[in-house]
Amino acid sequence: MGAALSTITGGGVATARGFRAAGISAGIKANGNPDLALLVADAAAQVAAVYTTNKMLAAPVLLSKEHLNRSGGLARAIVVNSGCANSCTGDTGMRDARAMAELTAQVVGCPVEQVLVASTGVIGVALPMDKVRSGIPAAYEALGADQGPAAARAIMTTDIGPKEAAATISIGGRHASIGGMCKGAGMIEPMMATMLGFVTTDAAVPKALLDRALREAVDQSFNAITVDGDSSTNDCVLLLASGASGVAVDEASYGTFVEGLTTVCRELALAIVRGGEGATKLVTVQVTGAASSAEARKAAKVIANSLLVKTAIHGGDPNWGRLICAAGRAGVALDASRAGVTIGSLVLFKDGQPHDELAPAAAEYLKGDDLSIGVDLGAGSASSTVWTCDLSAEYVRINADYRT
Amino acid sequence: MGAALSTITGGGVATARGFRAAGISAGIKANGNPDLALLVADAAAQVAAVYTTNKMLAAPVLLSKEHLNRSGGLARAIVVNSGCANSCTGDTGMRDARAMAELTAQVVGCPVEQVLVASTGVIGVALPMDKVRSGIPAAYEALGADQGPAAARAIMTTDIGPKEAAATISIGGRHASIGGMCKGAGMIEPMMATMLGFVTTDAAVPKALLDRALREAVDQSFNAITVDGDSSTNDCVLLLASGASGVAVDEASYGTFVEGLTTVCRELALAIVRGGEGATKLVTVQVTGAASSAEARKAAKVIANSLLVKTAIHGGDPNWGRLICAAGRAGVALDASRAGVTIGSLVLFKDGQPHDELAPAAAEYLKGDDLSIGVDLGAGSASSTVWTCDLSAEYVRINADYRT
Numbered sequence: 001m002g003a004a005l006s007t008i009t010g011g012g013v014a015t016a017r018g019f020r021a022a023g024i025s026a027g028i029k030a031n032g033n034p035d036l037a038l039l040v041a042d043a044a045a046q047v048a049a050v051y052t053t054n055k056m057l058a059a060p061v062l063l064s065k066e067h068l069n070r071s072g073g074l075a076r077a078i079v080v081n082s083g084c085a086n087s088c089t090g091d092t093g094m095r096d097a098r099a100m101a102e103l104t105a106q107v108v109g110c111p112v113e114q115v116l117v118a119s120t121g122v123i124g125v126a127l128p129m130d131k132v133r134s135g136i137p138a139a140y141e142a143l144g145a146d147q148g149p150a151a152a153r154a155i156m157t158t159d160i161g162p163k164e165a166a167a168t169i170s171i172g173g174r175h176a177s178i179g180g181m182c183k184g185a186g187m188i189e190p191m192m193a194t195m196l197g198f199v200t201t202d203a204a205v206p207k208a209l210l211d212r213a214l215r216e217a218v219d220q221s222f223n224a225i226t227v228d229g230d231s232s233t234n235d236c237v238l239l240l241a242s243g244a245s246g247v248a249v250d251e252a253s254y255g256t257f258v259e260g261l262t263t264v265c266r267e268l269a270l271a272i273v274r275g276g277e278g279a280t281k282l283v284t285v286q287v288t289g290a291a292s293s294a295e296a297r298k299a300a301k302v303i304a305n306s307l308l309v310k311t312a313i314h315g316g317d318p319n320w321g322r323l324i325c326a327a328g329r330a331g332v333a334l335d336a337s338r339a340g341v342t343i344g345s346l347v348l349f350k351d352g353q354p355h356d357e358l359a360p361a362a363a364e365y366l367k368g369d370d371l372s373i374g375v376d377l378g379a380g381s382a383s384s385t386v387w388t389c390d391l392s393a394e395y396v397r398i399n400a401d402y403r404t
Numbered sequence: 405m406g407a408a409l410s411t412i413t414g415g416g417v418a419t420a421r422g423f424r425a426a427g428i429s430a431g432i433k434a435n436g437n438p439d440l441a442l443l444v445a446d447a448a449a450q451v452a453a454v455y456t457t458n459k460m461l462a463a464p465v466l467l468s469k470e471h472l473n474r475s476g477g478l479a480r481a482i483v484v485n486s487g488c489a490n491s492c493t494g495d496t497g498m499r500d501a502r503a504m505a506e507l508t509a510q511v512v513g514c515p516v517e518q519v520l521v522a523s524t525g526v527i528g529v530a531l532p533m534d535k536v537r538s539g540i541p542a543a544y545e546a547l548g549a550d551q552g553p554a555a556a557r558a559i560m561t562t563d564i565g566p567k568e569a570a571a572t573i574s575i576g577g578r579h580a581s582i583g584g585m586c587k588g589a590g591m592i593e594p595m596m597a598t599m600l601g602f603v604t605t606d607a608a609v610p611k612a613l614l615d616r617a618l619r620e621a622v623d624q625s626f627n628a629i630t631v632d633g634d635s636s637t638n639d640c641v642l643l644l645a646s647g648a649s650g651v652a653v654d655e656a657s658y659g660t661f662v663e664g665l666t667t668v669c670r671e672l673a674l675a676i677v678r679g680g681e682g683a684t685k686l687v688t689v690q691v692t693g694a695a696s697s698a699e700a701r702k703a704a705k706v707i708a709n710s711l712l713v714k715t716a717i718h719g720g721d722p723n724w725g726r727l728i729c730a731a732g733r734a735g736v737a738l739d740a741s742r743a744g745v746t747i748g749s750l751v752l753f754k755d756g757q758p759h760d761e762l763a764p765a766a767a768e769y770l771k772g773d774d775l776s777i778g779v780d781l782g783a784g785s786a787s788s789t790v791w792t793c794d795l796s797a798e799y800v801r802i803n804a805d806y807r808t
Contacts, residue, residue, distance in 0.1 A: 056732030056740050088725050090757035123725020124758045233729050307711075307799070315804025321492050321527020325637050328460030336460050353494035354528045393797035395711070400719025 004170045004256050005263060008179065011166020012148030015179035016202040018042045018242030022142035023154030026135025028121075028128055029083035034154035036132070037080040038139040039198060040108055044074040045240040046207055047116070048214040050222075052235040058087030059097040060117040061234060067101065070113040073207050078116045078198060078238060079104040079136065080155050082183070084127050086119040087233040096127045103133060107140040118196050120157055120183060120234055152181040155196055159183050160275045165267035169203070169260035176203035176247035178260045182222075182237075182268040197222060197237035197268060203257060204243030209250075213258045214239045221265035224297075224386045225273045237265075273387045278395030281369045283313055287327070288383040289339070289376040295332035296377075296384035302330035303375060310391035313371065318362030320348040327375045338378025344371070351378075408574045408660050409667060412583065415570020416552030419583035420606040422446045422646030426546035427558030430539025432525075432532055433487035438558035440536070441484040442543040443602060444512055448478040449644040450611055451520070452618040454626075456639040462491030463501040464521040465638060471505065471517040477611050480514040482602060482642060483521055483540065484559050486587070488531050490523040491637040500531045507537060511544040522600050524561055524587060524638055556585040559600055563587050564679045569671035573607070573664035580607035580651035582664045586626075586641075586672040601626060601641035601672060607661060608647030613654075617662045618643045625669035628701075628790045629677045641669075677791045682799030685773045687717055691731070692787040693743075693780040699736035700781075700788035706734035707779060714795035717775065722766030724752040731779045742782025748775070755782075 014021040019041055026036040047068060051061055068075070079100055086093050097117050105112040119127070142150070152162035166179030184195030205213065218237055239261070249257045274282050285304045290296035303309055306326040312319040320341045328334055341349040344365040346358045365371070418425040423445055430440040451472060455465055472479070483504055490497050501521050509516040523531070546554070556566035570583030588599030609617065622641055643665070653661045678686050689708045694700035707713055710730040716723040724745045732738060745753040748769040750762045769775070 054729060054732040055738040056728055056743070085725070088728055088753055088756075088758055123723070123729060124753065124760050126758075233725075233732060311800050311804045314800065317804060319527070321489070321637075324460050324492055325458060325527060328458040328637060334459040339460070349492055349528065352492075354492055354530075356528050391800060393800045396715050396718065396795060396797045396800060400715045400721060 005260050006168050007263065008166040008168055008177065011179045012152055012164035013039060013179055013181040013198050013200055014145050014148035015166040016177040016200040016242060018202050018244030019200045020143040020145050021147045021151035022139045022144065023147065023150035023152070024135060024139050024142050026138065027131040028081055034150065035081055035083045036135040036139050037151040037154035038104070038143060039078040039151060040143055041076050041240060041242055042244070043242070044076050044114055045242045046205060046210055047073050047075045048210040048239040050214055050218050050237045052233060054233050056088065056233045058085055058119060058234040059089060059093035060086055060119045061236060062094065063097040063101060064116040064118065064236065067113040067116060071111065074114055075116050075240060076110040076114040077104050077108045078118065080118040080196065081127070081132065082155050082157050083121040084119060084125055085121045085123045085234050086127050087123045089124065089126050092126050096129055099129060100132055103136045107137050116238060118234070118236060120155065120196055123233065148181065155181065155183040157183065158277055163268055163271040163275070165264045167260045167263050169256050171247050171249065171253040171256055174245070174247045176201060176245040178264050180264050180268055182272060184272040195222060195235045195272060197265070199237065199239045199261070199264060201241045202243065202245035203241055203247045203249050205241045205249040205257065209254055210239060210241055213254065213261050216258050217262040217265040220262050221269040225269045225388065270387060273389050276389035278392040279389030280392055281313060281371055281390045283388050283390065284372045284385060285388060286372065286374040286383065286385045287377065288374065289378045289380060290382040290384070291333040291380035293382045293384060296382045297386070299327050299330040299332045299375065299377060300384045300386040302326050304386050304388035307391060310388065313366060314390035314392050316363055316366040318343055318348070318359045318366060320362070323373060323375050324349060327377060333377065333379035335378035340376035340378065342374040409664050410572050411667065412570040412572055412581065415583045416556055416568035417443060417583055417585040417602050417604055418549050418552035419570040420581040420604040420646060422606050422648030423604045424547040424549050425551045425555035426543045426548065427551065427554035427556070428539060428543050428546050430542065431535040432485055438554065439485055439487045440539040440543050441555040441558035442508070442547060443482040443555060444547055445480050445644060445646055446648070447646070448480050448518055449646045450609060450614055451477050451479045452614040452643040454618055454622050454641045456637060458637050460492065460637045462489055462523060462638040463493060463497035464490055464523045465640060466498065467501040467505060468520040468522070468640065471520060474517040475515070478518055479520050479644060480518040481508050481512045483508040483519060484600065485523050485531070485536065486559050486561050487525040488523060488529055489525045489527045489638050490531050491527040493528065493530050496530050500533055503533060504536055507540045511541050520642060522638070522640060524559065524600055527637065552585065559585065559587040561587065562681055567672055567675040567679070569668045571664045571667050573660050575651050575653065575657040575660055578649070578651045580605060580649040582668050584668050584672055586676060588676040599626060599639045599676060603641065603643045603665070603668060605645045606647065606649035607645055607651045607653050609645045609653040609661065613658055614643060614645055617658065617665050620662050621666040621669040624666050625673040629673045629792065674791060677793050680793035682796040683793030684796055685717060685775055685794045687792050687794065688776045688789060689792060690776065690778040690787065690789045691781065692778065693782045693784060694786040694788070695737040695784035697786045697788060700786045701790070703731050703734040703736045703779065703781060704788045704790040706730050708790050708792035711795060714792065717770060718794035718796050720767055720770040722747055722752070722763045722770060724766070727777060727779050728753060731781060737781065737783035739782035744780035744782065746778040
C-alpha cells in the first residue's frame, strides 16, 4: 500500500479540493497576533468529529455537537478563535458561541447548523464579541485555497509554530488529498486535550466509514500523545469530506483512506509533541509484553506522563529505574522477574536483573533529541506506542505566567 | 477528645519509651552525609506495616514482608539506609538486603526475622556492602533515646530537612506517647511513594487494632498527599508498639489512639509536602459535592497532580478554570451547571457561572504560602481533602540532575 500514499510538503487544511481557508488578526489577542480562522467548504461537506472527554464542555463544543446533530452531520464552515476558550463562561458563553455561528452563517450564506465553532485560550473569560463581530466578515474576505498557512497560524496559542500536514492517496488510479492543521502545546493528553485539529479531504466518504476512519486515526495519533497529562474542555478533531476529487471511498478502499488519514493525523500529533511547551526532545515510549493492548497503552501513558521520567530525559540522565518504577505503579499486570527496560537499543534491565554498566552509553544516547525508550512488562504479548516530550524548567515558566 | 491529645515539640521516633535510635555516616553517600539509621526496641514490639502498591517491589520491601510473616508481626530493629534504594537489583539485591538484616540481628542479639530493612535512593544500583557492613555496628554503638534527630537526618535523600513529629495521648488518666520520622520529597503520591515513615508508640496495642489504626491514619495523612504523582518501589510506613508505658489500648480507647496516631502521621506527611522538591507553597485541595468519598479523593488527586494547576499556583495565577478543568477529566460524576471553584474564601465559579471579577483578589491571596483551593463537583455530598505543593523550575532542576 506504500505506493498508494505520498505526503505533500507544505500542504494543509485547504489542500483538498473544495475548501478555502483564512486566518486574520481580529484583536481578540491583546498582542495583535492572528486569532481568527475560517474554513469554508464550497458545498456542504460530510463531517466526522471527536470531542474532549472532559466533563466540563466548553460552549463551542456544546454548540458544535448540537449543530452536527441538527444538520445530519453536514457542515459548510468552521469558525475558530484563539486567545479565549469560551469555557466555564455560563449562559454568556453559549450566547456568544451562537452569535459566532450566526455571523458566520450570514457571511457564508448557509444554514446556521452547518457552522461549527471552536475556541482555544484562557478559560473562564468571556469572548470580546465586538472583535469577533468585525473579525468574521474580514476573515470571509480573506478566504483562499492558498490561505491554509494563515489559518494554521490563527489557531495558535502557546504553540511555537503552525502545524500542518497533507498527503495524497491513490484509489483506483485516481488521486484524492487529505490535509489538516492543528494546535496544541500543553494541556495535551489523551482523548483530546487543549488541542484542536481540522482535517479535510476531497474524497467522498460515506458517514459511517468517515466516523470509523477518524476514530481509528485519532487512536493512533492525537490520542497516543501526551505533553503533560492534562486534557481540556475545548478539544476536538473535525474531519470534513467534500467529495470534490470524485474519488469515492468504500469498504474495499477504506484501508488506503485510513492509512492516509492516520499519516496526516500522526504528523500533526507529533508536531504537537515536538512543539510541547518547553520541550527539547521527542520521546517515543514503547511498551511491550503487556497482557492486553489496553494495559499496554495505560502503562505507556503512565511512563510518558511521569515527571520523574520526563525530567530525567530532559537532563540526559539514564535513570532507567524510573521507567520500570512508573510501569510498576500503572495498575497493569507486570512480572518483575521477566520485566525489562531499553533506552534506544541498550538493554539496561532484563529478566529482573540490572545492567547498569550500560548507563554511560545510555547517557550518551540521551544527548539526542529524537529518543526511544521501551519497557517490557513481561506479562503477555500486547504492545502500544505513545509519544511524549521531556519536561523542562521552561514548561514551568510558560504555565506559571500564562495569564498574569 | 482534644484534651486527651497534645503534641510534643521536638519529639520523634525515639520519644516513646522502649525505643532507641541512631543515625550515622556510613559512606554510602559519596558526599559523606548521614546515610544509615537504626531503630531498636528494648524488647520485641508489635508491628503494623503499610507498603507501596507499586508492582516492582524493592528487595528490602520483599524482605521486610517476609520477616514480619515469619515473626508473627514482631520486630526488635529496623535498619534503614539512604543513598541507594536497592531496587531492581535482582538476586544481588535480595542477598544484600538479607545481609543487612543478618548483621543487624547479630549486633542487636535477636532473631533475624525480627529485623526489618528499608532503603531509599537511586534505583538499579547495588548497595556498597562494605560500607553497610562497617556502618551497622557503628550505628549500634551510637544508639540513644536522644538520637531520634540523628536518625531522621540519616534517612534523608533530597529532603531539605529532617521530618519528625510526636504527641502524647491520655487514656484512663495515664499517658502514652506516639512519635515518628519520615523522609520523602519527590516521587510522592498515593499509596506510599518514595517515602519512608517510622512511627513508635509505648502504648500496648493488640495487633488487630494496631493494623486498623495504621490504615486509618495513613489514609488521612501519607495517602492524602502528593508531590508529583509518582510512587516508588520502596515505600513503607512501619508502626511499632512497645507497650512500655503500661497504657493498654482497647476498643474503648481506640478512638483516642487513632486520633493521636493520625495527628503524628499528618504532621509528618505535611512536612513532606512543605519540603517537596522545589516546593514554595503548601496547597490544601478540598473537593466537595462528590457522589462518593472515593470519587472525591480521585478528583482531589487529579487536581493536586495537574501540572497546569501546580504551575499556576507557583506563578500566583488565579487561573481557576484549570481547577474545574482538572476535575472535569477526573472520570468522576460532575454536574457542570452546579459545579463551583473557590480559591481561599473567594468563589470564582458557582453553579456553572464565572465570577472572574474576583481574579485580582484571588491573585493577591495566592501570594501566600499556605493556600486552600476547593472544587464543588455539584454531584453529591461526599468530600475529601488532600495536600500538595506547587511545581517550580527547581523541581525540574533537582530531578534532571539526580544521578548525573
